[in-house]
Amino acid sequence: MIKRRKTSVVKVDSVRIGxxxxxxxxxxxxxxxxxxxxxxKQAGRLASAGAGLVRIAxxxxxxxxxxxxxxxxxxxxxxxxxxxSAARAIEAIEAGAAKIRxxxxxxKKRADILRIIASAKACGTAVRIGVNEASIRDLKKADxxxxxxxxxxxxxxxxYVRLFAKAGFSNIVLSAKSADVVRTIEINRRIAExxxxxxxxxxxxxxxxxxxxxxxxxxxGALLAEGIGDxxxxxxxxxxxQEVLIAKExxxxxxxxxxxxxxxxxxxxxxxxxxxxxxxxxxxxxxLKDVKKPVRVAVMGCIVNGPGEAVDADVAVCAAKGxxxxxxxxxxxxxxxxxxxxxxxxxxxxxx
Amino acid sequence: MIKRRKTSVVKVDSVRIGxxxxxxxxxxxxxxxxxxxxxxKQAGRLASAGAGLVRIAxxxxxxxxxxxxxxxxxxxxxxxxxxxSAARAIEAIEAGAAKIRxxxxxxKKRADILRIIASAKACGTAVRIGVNEASIRDLKKADxxxxxxxxxxxxxxxxYVRLFAKAGFSNIVLSAKSADVVRTIEINRRIAExxxxxxxxxxxxxxxxxxxxxxxxxxxGALLAEGIGDxxxxxxxxxxxQEVLIAKExxxxxxxxxxxxxxxxxxxxxxxxxxxxxxxxxxxxxxLKDVKKPVRVAVMGCIVNGPGEAVDADVAVCAAKGxxxxxxxxxxxxxxxxxxxxxxxxxxxxxx
Numbered sequence: 001m002i003k004r005r006k007t008s009v010v011k012v013d014s015v016r017i018g019x020x021x022x023x024x025x026x027x028x029x030x031x032x033x034x035x036x037x038x039x040x041k042q043a044g045r046l047a048s049a050g051a052g053l054v055r056i057a058x059x060x061x062x063x064x065x066x067x068x069x070x071x072x073x074x075x076x077x078x079x080x081x082x083x084x085s086a087a088r089a090i091e092a093i094e095a096g097a098a099k100i101r102x103x104x105x106x107x108k109k110r111a112d113i114l115r116i117i118a119s120a121k122a123c124g125t126a127v128r129i130g131v132n133e134a135s136i137r138d139l140k141k142a143d144x145x146x147x148x149x150x151x152x153x154x155x156x157x158x159x160y161v162r163l164f165a166k167a168g169f170s171n172i173v174l175s176a177k178s179a180d181v182v183r184t185i186e187i188n189r190r191i192a193e194x195x196x197x198x199x200x201x202x203x204x205x206x207x208x209x210x211x212x213x214x215x216x217x218x219x220x221g222a223l224l225a226e227g228i229g230d231x232x233x234x235x236x237x238x239x240x241x242q243e244v245l246i247a248k249e250x251x252x253x254x255x256x257x258x259x260x261x262x263x264x265x266x267x268x269x270x271x272x273x274x275x276x277x278x279x280x281x282x283x284x285x286x287x288l289k290d291v292k293k294p295v296r297v298a299v300m301g302c303i304v305n306g307p308g309e310a311v312d313a314d315v316a317v318c319a320a321k322g323x324x325x326x327x328x329x330x331x332x333x334x335x336x337x338x339x340x341x342x343x344x345x346x347x348x349x350x351x352x
Numbered sequence: 353m354i355k356r357r358k359t360s361v362v363k364v365d366s367v368r369i370g371x372x373x374x375x376x377x378x379x380x381x382x383x384x385x386x387x388x389x390x391x392x393k394q395a396g397r398l399a400s401a402g403a404g405l406v407r408i409a410x411x412x413x414x415x416x417x418x419x420x421x422x423x424x425x426x427x428x429x430x431x432x433x434x435x436x437s438a439a440r441a442i443e444a445i446e447a448g449a450a451k452i453r454x455x456x457x458x459x460k461k462r463a464d465i466l467r468i469i470a471s472a473k474a475c476g477t478a479v480r481i482g483v484n485e486a487s488i489r490d491l492k493k494a495d496x497x498x499x500x501x502x503x504x505x506x507x508x509x510x511x512y513v514r515l516f517a518k519a520g521f522s523n524i525v526l527s528a529k530s531a532d533v534v535r536t537i538e539i540n541r542r543i544a545e546x547x548x549x550x551x552x553x554x555x556x557x558x559x560x561x562x563x564x565x566x567x568x569x570x571x572x573g574a575l576l577a578e579g580i581g582d583x584x585x586x587x588x589x590x591x592x593x594q595e596v597l598i599a600k601e602x603x604x605x606x607x608x609x610x611x612x613x614x615x616x617x618x619x620x621x622x623x624x625x626x627x628x629x630x631x632x633x634x635x636x637x638x639x640l641k642d643v644k645k646p647v648r649v650a651v652m653g654c655i656v657n658g659p660g661e662a663v664d665a666d667v668a669v670c671a672a673k674g675x676x677x678x679x680x681x682x683x684x685x686x687x688x689x690x691x692x693x694x695x696x697x698x699x700x701x702x703x704x
Contacts, residue, residue: 001498001534033623057623081622105660134660146353179617179650179664181605182353185577205617205650205661208633214569214601221570222577225537237618237651238630249566253533265531265557266589270433271385271409278590281560298531298557299589308457308486309557312531 002254005227007198010171012126013077013098015052017173017231018198023224023256024052024231025247026200027240028081033063039070042240047076049244050257053231055079055101058092068095079128083135086112093119099126099173104160105135113160117167126171128200129164131157131187133178149178150187157191173231175200181219188223198230199223205235212236217250224254262288265313267300275319275338277301283342284317295352297345307332315348317341328352354606357579359550362523364478365429365450367404369525369583370550375576375608376404376583377599378552379592380433385415391422394592399428401596402609405583407431407453410444420447431480435487438464445471451478451525456512457487465512469519478523480552481516483509485530501530502539509543525583527552533571540575550582551575557587564588569602576606614640617665619652627671627690629653635694636669647704649697659684667700669693680704 009018017024027046031038033056043054058067058080068091071078079099080092083106092100093116100120107113120127133149136156144152153176164172174197176187184203191199203219206212216234223229232250234243251257266281267273281299288297298313300306302320310316310327318325324341326333328348336344361370369376379398383390385408395406410419410432420443423430431451432444435458444452445468452472459465472479485501488508496504505528516524526549528539536555544551555571558564568586575581584602586595603609618633619625633651640649650665652658658670662679670677676693678685680700688696 001538028620028622030621030625031623039623055622059624063623132660134664136660179661180607182577182607186353205619205652207616207618208630208637211601211616211618213565214573214598215605217566217569218573218577218602218605221566222574225534225570225574226578235620237620237633240620243620246566249563250570253567253570255532255534264559264563266559266563267557268380268587268589268592268595269382270380270407271383271391271415272411273382278560281589285560300557308484308488309531312486 002225002256003227005192007196007230008170010126010173010198011124012053015077015098017126019230021230023229023251025050025244025251026053026055026079026231026233027051027243028055028057028233030240033057033059034066036066036069039066040073043070043078044075046240046244049241050248051076051244053077053079053098055081055233057081058088059083064088064091064095067092067097071096082107086116089116090119093123093125097125099128101128101130103130103132103135104156105132110163113163114167117164117169120171121169126173127164127169128173128175129157129160130200131160131176132204133176133183134204146180146183150183150190153178153187154190154194158194161195161197173198173200175202177202177204179203179205181215184219185222188228189226192228199228200231200233201229202233202235207237209236209238209242213246216246221250221254224250224256258294260292260294262291262293263296264288265296265298265309267302267306267309269301273301274321275301277319280317280319280341284345287342287346291349293352295349297349314352315345317345354577354608355579357544359548359582360522362478362525362550363476364405364431367429367450369478371582373582375581375603377402377596377603378405378407378431378583378585379403379595380407380409380585382592385409385411386418388418388421391418392425395422395430396427398592398596401593402600403428403596405429405431405450407433407585409433410440411435416440416443416447419444419449423448434459438468441468442471445475445477449477451480453480453482455482455484455487456508457484462515465515466519469516469521472523473521478525479516479521480525480527481509481512482552483528484556485528485535486556498532498535502535502542505530505539506542506546510546513547513549525550525552527554529554529556531555531557533567536571537574540580541578544580551580552583552585553581554585554587559589561588561590561594565598568598573602573606576602576608610646612644612646614643614645615648616640617648617650617661619654619658619661621653625653626673627653629671632669632671632693636697639694639698643701645704647701649701666704667697669697
């Protein structure tokens with residue numbers, strides 16, 4: 001139901017970024033790039049969890065050599081994360097990076113950029129132009145007011161995009177990241193308005209897992225809800241698997257990712273509630289772990305929304321004192337005593 | 353920086369709902385309404401945590417009697433949650449509810465609604481017109497396509513609003529809730545376009561705490577980012593304190609809520625990282641627990657964004673192998689060995 005913004009489609013090895021192609025989840029390896037075996041293993045885990053692309057930092061000459069080995073064995077197309085060094089960019093491209101990420105704040109020389117573009121063109125490599133608010137020279141002053149920051153980021157992006165266009169290179173994805181949610185939303189709206197390249201969304205340095213989820217969901221979710229965003233990366237300090245799982249949650253909430261597993265909705269309960277809905281929901285959740293179907297299951301504790309909500313769920317349990325009613329596709333199927341609810345639910349799930 | 357939609361301002365006892373007044377956090381008590389002492393205690397806890405209004409289900413005659421007693425001792429203005437019964441609505445208003453919530457799907461008779469309006473007018477009580485997708489009769493059929501559901505919800509809302517307008521009652525807040533994030537966003541955009549009354553945002557039945565956060569942040573956050581929403585309630589199956597904490601996180605991420613406590617941003621780390629940033633961040637987080645200032649603290653693990661990010665933070669630590677640099681308001685203050693980082697950070701925090 002979300003109408004995505006029209007974009008060009010960028011080829012990243014076997015993956016495509018841009019509407020109407022599915023939104024691609026990305027993450028990054030967090031072990032030393034020179035540790036080839038662990039990098040390959042981590043990239044594999046991220047890919048199995050749902051990452052369509054995995055990014056790896058390539059900062060030193062030794063990283064470049066390691067990256068070349070990782071590319072050979074990676075089960076998923078890789079992106080080289082480049083800062084400061086044109087040499088690293090070209091080494092990564094020649095090593096077989098599916099895409100490289102350049103930060104305009106860190107590679108500024110026109111001649112360097114043109115050399116990178118020539119190399120990417122020759123090898124069919126995609127490029128992300130990844131503006132970071134924190135890397136823009138003019139923004140490294142504490143006294144730049146918040147209101148001007150978005151304008152300066154857009155100016156930086158525009159200069160870079162023009163240079164790529166002039167060099168006849170269009171296989172690009174754009175991103176502009178900030179640690180501030182409001183500025184992240186605003187700069188991406190402006191980029192979406194001005195350019196038709198696909199957009200990579202992310203909130204920089206969101207924080208520890210427990211702190212990062214809400215802010216990332218707001219920033220990335222708000223933009224996706226406006227149709228903006230073709231690939232996303234959730235930043236979390238810690239295990240990158242968390243990044244993929246949160247990214248999936250955000251996309252799934254907007255119907256942009258179909259998990260082959262159940263979705264559980266639960267009524268929040270209130271003073272009307274006469275049963276322990278949370279306990280029942282936990283029991284249902286345990287049962288659902290073994291179900292590999294994209295079904296929506298509702299656990300409700302009262303008559304206000306129960307029967308109505310049941311319509312929107314594939315299977316619903318409306319619990320009352322000592323008993324419960326089971327619905328399938330909005331139709332009442334059976335009323336059973338409390339201790340038989342789970343069995344009856346499983347029975348209906350099997351028919352879905 | 354978010355430009356809020358212009359609305360009327362609704363008086364709810366000492367609280368005001370509507371722009372430019374601060375967005376009000378709501379939650380609900382989840383103990384039996386007849387348990388007066390526990391209700392008062394829970395309402396008090398929710399208020400201390402940041403809820404500006406607390407809602408209580410009033411479903412039975414006994415609930416009405418209990419509600420009257422709770423109102424007398426509540427430290428926070430109370431909203432009575434009404435479904436089905438006009439008698440309960442009037443009893444709650446007469447008992448001193450600051451606001452009542454009516455569900456048009458459940459009180460349909462024109463004469464009943466007019467009686468409630470007359471009573472609310474006489475007592476200066478505010479009313480929320482709270483449409484629930486699951487309570488609309490026409491939507492209780494499984495075969496209503498998703499695309500039509502938003503239109504039917506808006507029609508239900510419009511009918512009700514017109515009736516209130518005709519009766520000369522304008523102290524109303526509007527809400528339309530669904531368990532579906534995309535429909536929640538869409539119906540609220542439509543309501544915001546059509547009416548100028550304040551809007552209450554929420555996602556119905558989001559789920560267990562670990563499942564509810566991302567979806568609620570996406571739905572509520574996306575609307576807030578578009579300037580829509582004057583009061584919010586996060587639904588979580590479980591302790592309502594969770595609802596208030598998540599609501600605060602969502603608002604804070606958009607700069608719509610000023611906590612008098614630190615915000616911690618942490619770099620997600622990558623293959624460039626040579627220090628245990630997560631461990632350092634956890635240490636910093638422990639120290640910050642005792643700090644009661646609205647400061648932004650950044651913990652960074654590399655040179656790419658560290659110094660730039662430091663500009664946007666009140667205090668920042670950029671950790672490198674065996675040592676770290678401390679910044680305050682973007683200015684490098686000191687370089688200290690790893691084991692003195694926390695002490696140096698605390699020292700700078702004191703000067704903020």
